[in-house]
Amino acid sequence: EKPYQCSQCGKSFRESSSLIVHQNIHSEEKPYKCTRCEKSFKFCSGLSRHQRTHSLEKPYKCSQCGKSFQQNSFLIHHQLLH
Known part of the structure; x- marks a missing residue:
């Protein structure tokens, strides 16, 4: 239900x-604002994904070769190349 x-x-x-x-x-409102630049986002998840561009964090790791990526979508694209 x-x-x-x-x-x-x-x-x-x-x-x-x-x-x-x-x-x-x-809504046109974007309440989630990056503290390092001028970008803002509608969703907290968008801000979290964006904030990794300001760091070296790469939490998504390829199980086949060990290469790491900032975003899951980058990992998925990479895995198609194997």
Whole structure:
């Protein structure tokens, strides 16, 4: 059962917190701001992904060759080359 429905698009959610996060899609507001540069994001996950560009952190490691990447999408692309 998904009792929490978005009034903008009709998508439903099991938890009210998921609906609140979803509603950012319909807003121009970008409340998650990078403290190192001028970028801001609609979602916390976007800010977290962006913040790795300011560091050397590469948490996604290829199990075949050991090469590491800042973003999971970079790892997935790399793995297609094996």
